[in-house]
Amino acid sequence: MSDDDDRLRRLLGGDETAWLVERVHRRLEQGRPLSGTVTLTQASAAQRRAVELLLGRRAGSGGSVSVSLDDVDRMLRTSGVAPEGLREAVVRLRGPVRDLAVESATRAAAWQRAFAELDALVGRRPELSGWRSWLESTGLVRRLAPAAEDARPLLDRLTAVLDRLPSPGIPIGRLASETCGDAHALDEGRPLATLALSAARALGGRLYANDGGADARRAAWAAVGVHLDDLSSLVLCLGLPGDHHTPMGRVLKAAADAGEPCVLTLRQLRRHESPLTAGLVRVCENPVVVAAAADELGPSCPPLVCTGGRPSTAVWRLLDLLSSGGAAFTYHGDFDWGGVAIASAVYERFGFRPWRFDVSAYEAAPSSAPLTGRPCATPWDPELARAMARRAVRVEEELVIPDLLADLASAM
Structure with a gap:
């Protein structure tokens, strides 16, 4: 160790000046200038004597002690202990200084x-x-x-x-x-x-x-x-004609004859390979429509499929089987942006005629519920999206169930 290193350690390297070195080191890491004054509150007598030795003068009185970084820098330079000043002294005592700003940017x-x-x-x-x-x-x-x-x-x-x-x-x-x-x-x-x-x-x-x-x-x-598996993906339907020669066909026929809603699993739908023939199929968004149709119309209800919100894999599979059997679709859902997005997905894949799901039906439906969410297009009736954005209310499917049931009854 050189004489300058020994002098530096005696001036700044002891326990009594560790607080000062730490403050300077932190400033260097933060990229702040080594100027101004730093203060140690509740300084001990030993810490006060160390500052007096460092600066060569009394450090004042009271419970705290203040140190001018400019004075320390000047003293280190002029004494030759650290010719490049306070920064050099701290690096020699503590090692290389991290650049926190650069590290943060990196x-x-x-x-x-x-x-x-x-x-x-x-x-x-x-x-x-x-x-x-x-x-x-x-x-x-x-x-x-x-x-x-x-x-x-x-x-x-x-x-x-x-x-x-x-x-x-x-x-x-x-x-x-x-x-x-x-x-x-x-x-x-x-x-x-x-x-x-x-x-x-x-x-x-x-x-x-x-x-x-x-x-x-x-x-x-x-x-x-x-x-996640073939049994967790489901689709709800009512009135779909079945048959006597396939397992799923028999399930559908029994449910249709009883006028009861039928829940099909993806497993059943994947194992059914032949198309389903049903003519015109009405598609709704909410299960409550199916329940009301079963209560009101029973075995007389025409074919009805429920997406249950955004279509599951089972819903898509059932609609694929119906489409391959020549079915045409007519669709109703919630007049909100989520419902429009669901309808758009069905329309893009199969096409449909709107079932009271156009601009005239929307404007006629009473509602004061605010419409929220991100607007999206209504390609089956472009004016509908503009009317929804302008009126800014949502109309849930449950509010128009009497009209939907009347349509289903008239198709019997």
């Missing part, structure tokens, strides 16, 4: 790169923008993958999954295998599954955070066309 850039693919997708999918803000505000990604280098592959896989949603119908294991190269990547409890499920909830109009157990998880995935 971390921010790394996280920006980690989110780049996902943010590009969200830019193309504005319906995910609220969910993306929720991710940022909750810090969920950083809790699941604290380092940006770990988060980037996770978020890239998440982007690949979301790029396939909503799906017309796919098992979750196959979705995981095709997007991530790992059939178990979306298994419950995995970080990717946690993020993907929150996004599925966003796409399905649900709360982003986990809001229930296994049933809620199945419903959230089903709303975007992903099924």
Whole structure:
């Protein structure tokens, strides 16, 4: 150790001046200038004597002691103990100084790169923008993958999954295998599954955070066309004609003859390979319509299928079987932006005639409930979207059930 190092340690390297060195070190890390005064409240007698030795003068009286950083810097330079001043002295005592601003900028850039693919997708999918803000505000990604280098592959896989949603119908294991190269990547409890499920909830109009157990998880995935198994994806129908020679046909026939609603599983629908012949099929959004039709019309109810909100894989499969059998569709749903989005998905895939689901029906329906959400197009009646944006009220399907039942009765 040189004489200058020994002198420096005697002046600033002891326990009594450690507080001063720490304050200067913190300023250096933060990129702040080494000027002005620092104060130690409730200074001990030993700390006061150390400051007096450092500055070569009395440090005043009272419970606190103040030190001019400019004076210390000048003394270190002129004495030759640290020719480059206070910064040099602290580096010699404590080692290299971190640049926190640079480190912060580097971390921010790394996280920006980690989110780049996902943010590009969200830019193309504005319906995910609220969910993306929720991710940022909750810090969920950083809790699941604290380092940006770990988060980037996770978020890239998440982007690949979301790029396939909503799906017309796919098992979750196959979705995981095709997007991530790992059939178990979306298994419950995995970080990717946690993020993907929150996004599925966003796409399905649900709360982003986990809001229930296994049933809620199945419903959230089903709303975007992903099924966890062949028994959890369901569709509700009434009055669909069956047959005597297939298992599902016999189920449908028994339900239709009894005038009772029928719940079909995806397993049943996948095992039924022949088209279903039903003529004109009415499609509604809410199960309460099916229940009312069964109560009012019973076995006389014409074919009616319920999407139950956003169509599940089972709903799509049933509509596919009906379409391949030559069925035509007429559709009714909630007059809100969520209902319009569901109708648009059905219209894009099969087409339909509106069933009291056009601008005249909307304007005639009484309602004062505020319309919220993101507007979307109504390609079966472009004027409907403009009327909804202008009137800004929602009309739930339950409010017009008497009219829907009258239509079903007149078709008997």
